[in-house]
Amino acid sequence: MDENLREPLKQMIHKWVNDRHQAILEQVMLTWEEGMGRLTPDAALLQKIQELLEPPRPPEDPFPDVVSDTENDLGAALNLLESSSSQGEVLKRLLEGLQPFVERSALFVIKQGIASLYATRGFESDMPKPGAPVVPPPELEEVIQCRVPFIAMPGPAYLALLTILSGFEAADVCILPLRLRRKTVALLLVDSGLRQVIDHPNHVRALAHTAEATLSFLAGSKEDEKTSAPVEAHPSMPTQRIPEPIPEPALPLLDSKIRANAERSARVLVGDIELYFPNKVTQGRQKGNLYAALRDELDRSLASFVERYTADVENHYHIFYQTVLQQLCDGDVTKLGQAPWSPHN
Amino acid sequence: MTFINYASREINCKIVYYGPGLCGKTTNIQWIHEQASPEKRGKLVSLATETDRTLFFDFLPLDMGMVKGFKVRFHLYTVPGQVFYDASRKLILRGCDGVIFVADSQRARLEANIESIANLATNLKDNGFDIRNIPYVLQLNKRDMPTSAPLGEMERLLRFRNEPMIEAVANKGTGVIETLKACARQILMDLQRN
Numbered sequence: 001m002d003e004n005l006r007e008p009l010k011q012m013i014h015k016w017v018n019d020r021h022q023a024i025l026e027q028v029m030l031t032w033e034e035g036m037g038r039l040t041p042d043a044a045l046l047q048k049i050q051e052l053l054e055p056p057r058p059p060e061d062p063f064p065d066v067v068s069d070t071e072n073d074l075g076a077a078l079n080l081l082e083s084s085s086s087q088g089e090v091l092k093r094l095l096e097g098l099q100p101f102v103e104r105s106a107l108f109v110i111k112q113g114i115a116s117l118y119a120t121r122g123f124e125s126d127m128p129k130p131g132a133p134v135v136p137p138p139e140l141e142e143v144i145q146c147r148v149p150f151i152a153m154p155g156p157a158y159l160a161l162l163t164i165l166s167g168f169e170a171a172d173v174c175i176l177p178l179r180l181r182r183k184t185v186a187l188l189l190v191d192s193g194l195r196q197v198i199d200h201p202n203h204v205r206a207l208a209h210t211a212e213a214t215l216s217f218l219a220g221s222k223e224d225e226k227t228s229a230p231v232e233a234h235p236s237m238p239t240q241r242i243p244e245p246i247p248e249p250a251l252p253l254l255d256s257k258i259r260a261n262a263e264r265s266a267r268v269l270v271g272d273i274e275l276y277f278p279n280k281v282t283q284g285r286q287k288g289n290l291y292a293a294l295r296d297e298l299d300r301s302l303a304s305f306v307e308r309y310t311a312d313v314e315n316h317y318h319i320f321y322q323t324v325l326q327q328l329c330d331g332d333v334t335k336l337g338q339a340p341w342s343p344h345n
Numbered sequence: 346m347t348f349i350n351y352a353s354r355e356i357n358c359k360i361v362y363y364g365p366g367l368c369g370k371t372t373n374i375q376w377i378h379e380q381a382s383p384e385k386r387g388k389l390v391s392l393a394t395e396t397d398r399t400l401f402f403d404f405l406p407l408d409m410g411m412v413k414g415f416k417v418r419f420h421l422y423t424v425p426g427q428v429f430y431d432a433s434r435k436l437i438l439r440g441c442d443g444v445i446f447v448a449d450s451q452r453a454r455l456e457a458n459i460e461s462i463a464n465l466a467t468n469l470k471d472n473g474f475d476i477r478n479i480p481y482v483l484q485l486n487k488r489d490m491p492t493s494a495p496l497g498e499m500e501r502l503l504r505f506r507n508e509p510m511i512e513a514v515a516n517k518g519t520g521v522i523e524t525l526k527a528c529a530r531q532i533l534m535d536l537q538r539n
Contacts, residue, residue, distance in 0.1 A: 265428075268460045271453075272366050272427045276398060304429040 073100040074203050081210045087218050091178075091186060094211040095121045101200040101207075103193025106165055108134065109186050109311075110144055113340030114303065115161065116311045118186065122193060123165045132164040133306040135299040143177050144184045151175040152201070161189050172197045176208045180215050254317060262309045266323035269301040274328065281328060284335070290328055291339040298324065302341055318343050347442050347536055349415070356417045358532050360525070361438055363465050364447035365457035366426030367398075369486040369515040373447060374405045374421050376521045381407055399425045402437050409529060419529060428460070435468045442535075443480035443528045444469070447515070448503055450485050450493035458503055476506075480531035483510045484524045489517075 001009075077097025084090040091107050098105045104122035108115035115134040140157035142148040151157050151174070158173045170191035178186040188208050192198045254262075273294060274281055280297075284290035291298060305320045314320055321343060329335040336342065348357040362370040371391070378389045387406030391399070403423040410417060422441075424434040438444075446465065448458045466476040485499055496512070504510055509527040513520025 264456050265460060268365070268457045269428050271457060272429075275367050276427060300429045304431065 070100070070200065070203070074206070077207055078210055081207065081214050084214055084218070087215050090211050090214045090218065092119060094188065094207060095119055097207055098190060098204060101203045102190040102198055103195060104166070104170065105188065105190045106161070107186055107188055108161065110184050111311045111315055113141075113144070114306060114311060115140070115144075115187055116306065117164055120165060133303040133311065134160050134164060135303050136160065140175070140187075143175060143187070146177070146179065146182060146184060150177065150205075158189070158191070161187070165189075171195070174198060174201055174204060176205065178208060178212050178215065180212070180219060185215070254313060258309070258313075259317070259319075262305075262313060262317075262319050263323070265308060266305055266320045267327065269305060269320070270323050270327045273297050273301060284337075285329070288335050289337040290324075290335055291337040298339065314341075347532070354415050356412065356415045356536070357420060358417070358442040358529075358536075359420045359422065359440055360443045360445060360528055360532070361441045362421065362423040362445050362447055363434070363438075363461065364426060364486075365449055365454060365461040366428075368426060368447045368449035368454070368458075368461075369513075370423040370426065370447050371399055371403050372515040373445070373484075373486075373513075373521050373524070374403055374423060376515060376518045377407065377421065377525060378405050380518065380522070384408075398427075399423055401425065401433055412533060417529075417533070419525075421525075426461070428464075431464065431468070434464070435471055438465075438468050438472050438474075441472075441474070441479075443482075443532045444476075445482045445484055445524055445528050446503075447484045447486050447513075448499065450487045450499060451490050452492050452494045455494055455499075455502060458499075462503060462505075480528055480535055481506070481508045482524055482528045482531075483508050484513050484515075484520060485510065486513045486515050486520075488512045488519075489514045 077100075080093045080097050081090060084093050091109075095105050095107060099121060102122075104120075106120040106123065107118040109118045110116075113136070115136055117132045117134075136144055137156045137160045139151065139155055140160060143151060143157070154169060154171070154173045157175055159169070161175070162169065170193050172192035172195070174188075174190050176188045176190075177184040178188060188204075188211075190198060190204055198204065277294060277297060280293045281290070284293035287293070302314070302320050306314055309319075321339075321341065324336065324339075325331060325333060333342075333344070349355070350357070362373055364370050374389065378386055385408040390404040392401040392403075402425070403421075405421040407419045407421060408416065409419055422437050424430075424437050444465065446462060469476050469479060483504055485496070485503075487493060500510060509531075511520045511524045511527060513524060515521055
């Protein structure tokens with residue numbers, strides 16, 4: 001090939017190759033950009049990705065599955081109380097259910113104005129003596145007589161109950177009555193132990209009220225069983241049956257030797273009062289207010305008697321009361337005045 | 346529990362006067378206090394009510410001489426007699442070396458004596474003692490009262506282990522020192538044996 005032609009041909013082919021190369025590059029860039037355009041996420045994809053990335057919201061449920069330990073404890077305690085089959089079981093389960101909420105708790109049963117220790121939790125093991133009696137001070141009497149709903153601070157009432165439980169006074173206290181037909185049948189004492197406050201006072205109240213309701217329900221069930229026999233209808237019969245009081249259990253047999261000892265103890269206790277307080281006895285006899293004149297001495301003596309022979313013995317046989325009547329009142333009940341533990345009350 | 350101090354060569358023993366209310370326990374140690382020479386007796390401490398009745402206890406330290414080179418000092422305590430002061434009585438019996446039971450001889454108080462001995466047995470047991478083998482003396486006080494029960498009847502009701510039984514009229518001092526000596530003798534013999 002002529003040398004003169006080679007150079008212009010070479011330049012023409014180079015230009016063509018460069019043009020094609022440029023065209024191909026432009027084509028690739030367009031295709032790339034088009035492809036990239038197709039990969040841009042749209043709103044629907046973003047919404048889906050967002051939904052996938054966010055944790056699921058809990059359903060709006062009035063009884064959520066995830067609840068605190070305290071709620072679980074309260075629920076368990078309520079279940080425990082509601083499934084009780086006897087009144088004694090209610091009282092024992094109440095203390096069991098209260099365990100997560102208070103450091104120390106105790107139950108006292110009220111009979112004839114005397115509080116007798118029934119069960120405890122959290123107090124020193126060697127101190128509490130079941131059946132140990134406490135003569136309620138006036139502050140506690142207000143609760144027992146339903147004049148005050150409860151006591152929420154330390155004071156004479158707490159100290160009186162604590163005497164037979166522990167030597168350690170807690171900073172925060174709650175004393176609640178358990179009532180059956182508007183009558184206080186038991187007292188619940190809870191305190192904060194070594195802590196400064198009771199953490200869940202309202203849980204305690206809720207459980208006490210549930211125990212009350214369960215006691216009432218069980219008492220009603222007993223009556224229903226008794227009165228399940230058909231009753232002849234009468235036009236003047238009230239539509240709502242008024243519940244009768246729960247019958248006292250059958251009179252327990254008292255061993256003659258124990259009875260003789262109990263009678264002797266009662267005579268000695270009452271004899272002590274005559275010996276140590278002759279003036280008060282004389283005045284009380286004359287004015288017919290022996291109980292008012294000798295309230296502390298008589299209550300303490302009864303507490304001693306009950307501690308030794310149990311409240312049941314006194315409730316059934318009235319040994320102490322009869323001794324007071326014969327020895328102090330010369331058999332005349334009007335000389336005694338209003339004693340809360342008199343069987344006539 | 347007898348306390349022996351070898352450094353000062355002293356033996357300290359605790360005797361408790363026990364018995365029903367108003368039987369004469371305080372009268373016993375008051376008499377001893379009056380009769381003991383001032384250098385041998387300590388101060389008589391009484392925690393009494395407004396009507397002079399023992400509320401918690403009476404206490405009288407009394408030196409009783411030397412035994413084998415040791416000065417023997419007796420600490421005499423009384424307890425409140427009223428039945429419902431039981432916690433105080435139990436507390437005072439703690440660590441005692443001997444008990445003097447002061448019985449009231451008046452017939453009307455026989456039951457109170459029996460009740461009090463039963464209570465003593467319980468409280469001694471709660472303190473780790475046995476009423477059947479602790480140094481023990483029975484004093485029959487108020488023997489001069491016209492209503493006092495016969496000696497034989499009281500012995501039958503109250504004496505249960507052949508313990509020394511001493512008749513007394515504490516407010517006149519009759520039998521008071523003899524009672525104390527009888528108890529002290531048993532304690533010292535026990536001490537020698539052990």
